[in-house]
Amino acid sequence: VNVFLKMTACIKRPWLIDSRVCPLEKALPAADGYSFPSGHTAGAMSCWGAAAYWWWNNKIVRYTMITFVLLVAFSRNYVGVHTPQDVIVSMLIGICLMFGIDRLLKWIDAKDGRDLIFxxxxxxxxxxxxIYLHLKCCMQLETYDSLKDLVNPLEMKHGVYGKIGFLLGIFTGWLLEKRFVKFEITKGINTKKIISLLSGIIVLYILMMVLNKVFILFMAKHIAAAIIAFLTAFYITFLYPCLLKILKN
Known part of the structure; x- marks a missing residue:
């Protein structure tokens, strides 16, 4: 959703529209794409907001997650890389995604075979x-001026393929996990869960480092980005739960 809106709206960063906006210099390297909507804010709302929703009865977790979301949203304005409109719309997108996916998963679980349909x-x-985003990048590349334009269509193309790969990896892993692993997540926090989570994050970090170094050597950058993102998401939604279940048994 975020990538589609960015590439469709093509809204420039705030300091390019209004000279009174002075972005924080350290934030500029990561602000090389279009402004609307804020990917960080939408992602924070979808992730931390979902965590708050899941552990709603735990006040500490709930308010901590909500605080994280608000801090991320505020920071995007504070460092000058997004407008308030970018952030507000992104929060709404995150909320819609959070509840929409929750409803969708409940609909899928209500009847066998709906997961394959989805x-x-x-x-x-x-x-x-x-196809749409590829054509959009190609069209923008024809008029791209490296001296005037902040957004490099080639770099956007790499980012687009990476996000698409991640999306496919998430749901491919989800489908396989749902049908073959059936890992159950229990509510509550304990030492064992924290250790398992940290171990999974460390393995994921090592995996990403290795994949980045290997795939970049043998294929085009945008294809490598898609495959790396796919494998990363696939690890999160399938391989890691599968490993946890094996260790548990």
Missing amino acids: YSVLLVMTALLC
Whole structure:
């Protein structure tokens, strides 16, 4: 959703529109794309907001997660890389995604076979999105001026393929986990869960470092970005739960 809106709206960063905006210099390297909407804010709302929703009865977790979301949203304005409109709309997008996915998963679980229907629709939509964004990048590349334009269409292309790969990895892993692993997440926090989480994060970090060094050597950058993102997401949604279940048994 975020990538589609960015590439469709093509809204420039605040300091390029209004000279009175002075962005924090350290924040500029990561602000090389379009402004609307804020990916950080939408991601924070979808992730930390979902955590708050899941552990709603735990006040400490709930308010901590909500605080994280608000801090991320505030920081995007504070460092000058987004407008208030970017952030507000992004929070709404995150909320819609959070509750929309929750409803969707409940609909899928209500009847056998709906997961395959959803996955098939997702593949078609992803293919169409990939074609659209690829053509959009090619069109922008024709008028791109490296001296005037902040957004490099080639870099955006790499980012687009990476996000599409991550999306496919998430739901491919989810489908396989749902059908073959059936890992159950229990509510509550304990030492064992924290250790398992930290171990998984460390393995993921090592995996990403290795994949980045290997794939970049043998294939185009945007293809490598897609494959690395796919494998990363696949590890999170399938391989890691599978490993935890094996160790548990």
